[in-house]
Amino acid sequence: SQTIHQWPATLVQPVGSPLSLECTVEGTSNPNLYWYRQAAGRGLQLLFYSVGIGQISSEVPQNLSASRPQDRQFILSSKKLLLSDSGFYLCAWASGVEQYFGPGTRLTVT
């Protein structure tokens, strides 16, 4: 069966510091991969998605970036965090239309 992992589970970072969140999927190959963000009390905002290694589509211009160095690995990064980057970050995978979500990373920028 397929499993999706995200780490870390929680993170507290100062403004201006770098960020790296990792997502890995097991039990499937060549999945579509997604990064979403939920701000407090808000819905889901799609940040990036990838249909293959090295293929990244950005949905929202911001100081975040994503990379897919391996088939089942998706990384969300920032060089300098802003206060507005605080939120709950969710990774998801899909082999068809339906998406399956990881447990999320709670990021607090102080």
Next chain:
Amino acid sequence: AQSVTQPDIHITVSEGASLELRCNYSYGATPYLFWYVQSPGQGLQLLLKYFSGDTLVQGIKGFEAEFKRSQSSFNLRKPSVHWSDAAEYFCAVAHNTDKLIFGTGTRLQVFP
């Protein structure tokens, strides 16, 4: 452009009562529709999906949803709510085969 509307931001029901969460979509063709549930601090779990065929679909945890093309709706129902159903519920429509468009969510509170 495709869109999903969940008109109820917050719903409160008593345990054992019936539940209906509303979802309306805007889509030019036959949509792929989904309901997800999110417990506090957790990821989203797929409850059920509609692709085609029978318009009443059954999901996990005793939930069902009915697709009504004439009303552009895909409402989620449960005949008897349990306290553990308290969570946030998201309706989504597939935008081609690569992306989902999510509604803003409905927060369900269950009183004993």
